[in-house]
Each structure stands twice: as structure tokens, then as C-alpha cells.
Amino acid sequence: MRINACRDEAELPCVDIFVCTADPVAEPPAMVVSTVLSLMAYDYPPEKLSVYLSDDSGSELTFYATCEAAQFAKRWLPFCRRHRVEPRSPAAYFSGSAGDSDNKEHSDMKNLFREMESRIEAVSILGKVPKEQKTHKGFSEWTSEMTSKNHQPIVQILIDSREESSVDIDGTVLPTLVYMAREKRPQHHHNFKAGAMNALSIRDALCFVMDEQQGHDIAFVQFPQGFENTTKNDLYANALNVINCVDLSGRDGLGGTPYIGTGCFHKREALCGAKYSREYKDDWKRRTKMENEETMGLKYGCVVEDLITGLIIKCRGWRSVYFNPERKGFLGVAPTTLLRTLAQHKRWSEGNLQITFSKYCPLFYGHGKLKLGHRMCYCIFGLWAVNSIPTLFYLTIPSLFLLKGVSLFPEASSPWFVPFAYVAAAKNTYSLWNLLKIGPTNK
Structure with a gap:
């Protein structure tokens, strides 16, 4: 409705x-x-x-x-x-x-x-x-x-x-x-974008924030970003299908999806630095008194200003809603070459890591304000770049040892083979199931 x-x-x-x-x-x-x-x-x-x-x-x-x-x-x-x-x-x-x-x-x-x-x-x-x-x-x-x-x-x-x-x-x-x-x-x-910042999407978003029973503490409604120029097989995964359909939906269940920088409707009070309390009630005709730039608007000093802004808003007591309608509300243009994809991922990785090693580290900054599962969701973003290190070792070290005839994985006769095979099969089966469920092809 x-x-x-x-x-x-x-x-x-x-x-x-x-x-x-x-x-x-x-x-x-x-x-x-x-x-x-x-x-x-x-x-x-x-x-x-x-x-x-x-x-x-x-x-x-x-x-x-x-x-x-x-x-x-x-x-x-x-x-x-x-x-x-x-x-x-x-x-x-x-x-x-x-x-x-x-x-x-x-x-x-x-x-x-x-x-x-x-x-x-x-x-x-x-x-x-x-x-x-x-x-x-x-x-x-x-x-x-x-x-x-x-x-x-x-x-x-x-x-x-x-x-x-x-x-x-x-x-x-x-x-x-x-x-x-x-x-x-x-x-x-x-300060990058932070200094600047479908036809029914507004009405869809307002259904959440203007709900008289449950909408008072909603700071923003986040829509997924769709793309109209990705190829059928999406070789560089620029369509972000798994993130939009699985990852963000799961985070929404753990306390709210993060602000991803686009396709988002913000409540003015929350973006201007207001703290939420149980006594807070929306007055759509009231203008919020602006505070200093340390508390209002998008946050400076970080290339992924969207993520840190959403984190700070939630630590003030607000929550978010993720809405993924069948007909996409926002369509954009994704990088089409490997060079542009790497440049974009490099920027995201640097910004996320910067947040992790700053005073806004979700694990500590959100202590007492956000649930542990919610903070861990933010940490997954923050440690995204660090994950490349074990991935690199996993791709290179076993291959180098195999050249010398040494296997780092348990042999079929070993009692450790069953749990190892179970974890490997379960992980790959789940990943393949997600791709087949939401992606156009399995390539």
C-alpha cells in the first residue's frame, strides 16, 4: 500500500x-x-x-x-x-x-x-x-x-x-x-561527495518513515542500486546482485542496512544531527535547528562518507530500512572495464579500512549503541581490504607446495577429510545457489 x-x-x-x-x-x-x-x-x-x-x-x-x-x-x-x-x-x-x-x-x-x-x-x-x-x-x-x-x-x-x-x-x-x-x-x-552530496520511489519510502506506529525512529530508507549497462554474464560482478539481494537484506534483519551513498531517502532531522529518543515524534511542519558541521550532514575526512555517516546516525538511536522493490527504483551506470572496476574497488577498500582504524571503528564506536551482530556487519565492510591477504595466500601457497609434492589439505584417508570436504562443499554450494537464484547465468 x-x-x-x-x-x-x-x-x-x-x-x-x-x-x-x-x-x-x-x-x-x-x-x-x-x-x-x-x-x-x-x-x-x-x-x-x-x-x-x-x-x-x-x-x-x-x-x-x-x-x-x-x-x-x-x-x-x-x-x-x-x-x-x-x-x-x-x-x-x-x-x-x-x-x-x-x-x-x-x-x-x-x-x-x-x-x-x-x-x-x-x-x-x-x-x-x-x-x-x-x-x-x-x-x-x-x-x-x-x-x-x-x-x-x-x-x-x-x-x-x-x-x-x-x-x-x-x-x-x-x-x-x-x-x-x-x-x-x-x-x-x-571532501569528495560529502561536501556536495522509479517514479513511485518517494511514496514507497514515505510509507516507512510516515508510519505512525513504527516510523518515528527510521532515519533513512535505502534502495538498492541497479545498473542498466552490465553484460549478461557480468564478468566483474559490477551488478552487485549478491550484495543487493542477499547481503543488504540480511543486514537489514540484524539492525538495518548501511547507507550506501545512493538511492537513499533521509529524514531531515536525522541527517541534521538530531538524536532519537522514545519521546521523539515527527512534526513534518517543524524545521530542525541546525547544529555545527561536526554533527550535521555527511561526514568529512573519509572517501566512503556514506558508510560512516550511516554508522553515526544509527549510533544516535535511529534505525534504517532496506526496501528492494520488484521494479528497480534507481538505475545507474556501472564500470565496464577492468581498470575502472579496480579503481572503484580500490577507493572503497581504502575508505572502509580507514574507518576501521579510526575512532569510528564500528566494533568500539558502536559499543552500547548497536547490537554485536550489527557492529560485526559493519566490520565486514571495514575489513574487506584485509580479506585480500588470506585470499592471496590461499591462491598461491598451496600451489607452490604442490609443486614440491606437499599437500596442505587432508588426504581422503585422513579423518580430517570429512569436515574439510563438508565445509568446502557447503560453502561453494551455497555461493552457487545464491548466484543461480539472483543472477542471470551461472558463468
């Missing part, structure tokens, strides 16, 4: 959605604005929805693409409402069979999108925005001295739902759309 079945539209809270991008080359502006448009088309009161595009690179190309998206949204959002479009990302919709309709309105909308896409791609290839296309006053923020690592803060409100002119072609209010790029200077650490 979704939230519209149990709540009036007027009771729904305001929702802020952040889309983070950092590199116009690795994350093409045309792809980014399709994500923005899909979020603006959420099935949610538009006057209560604000979408923020947080551009870490401060790219003029991304800003131009966002300006194009703001104009296209005036036609795309009414089109989605009339035809119940799914998925609501125009790039995904028009690339599938659903976008091949002979209907004139479909054809016109597809042509409009392709034209917008062509303009954005042409500017991206050129590497700069031609002067005649700089029609928005916000382009004055960009100068010849600016770089992706050295620029002033930029905030441009492209659509303000409070203004009478912010309506689509049907006269319906548009969601607020804001482009922002935080300040970056070479002499200051920029």
Missing part, C-alpha cells in the same frame, strides 16, 4: 533530491540531465519536490545541459502524466520499444528530446558553450580562469516553483530545479 492510500496530498512532506556528478567526460551531461528529468517526473506533488544538481566539477557544459533540461521539462512532465510513461528517464524510454509508438505526440516528443540531446552532445564535443547559446544569466559565473579544481561557489535556480511563471504547458506547477557547484580551491581539501 503506497502512501497515497493512507495520507492526503496536503500531509506529504517536502522532499529534496540531490543528483551528484563530478566529471562531464565520465558522466556525459546528456546522461546526467536524463536522470534529472526522471526525478522531476516523480509521482509526487511538484510544489513539494526540489531537485538539486550538485556538480563537483563546476562544468559549464553540465550547466548548459541543465538549462536545456529545464525547458524540456515543461513538455516532458505533462507527457509523462498523460501517458503514464515508464521509465521516466527520456533516454531510457525512447531507447526502448515503448518509445517507438506511431502516435504523433510520441513522435513529436521523441524528436524534441533527440534535438535537445544533439545540442548537448555538440557542445560536449566542442568542449565549450558557444556565446550565442549562453542565454541564461548564470553563464556569467564562468570565466577563462576557472577550472574543475579551482572555482567559486555557484548556485543558480533554474526553476522556482514559488514563481507564477514556473509552470508546464498544461499550467501545472513545475518542481524546483537548482544547479549548484560548491567552492573548490587547490589549497583546501574538497
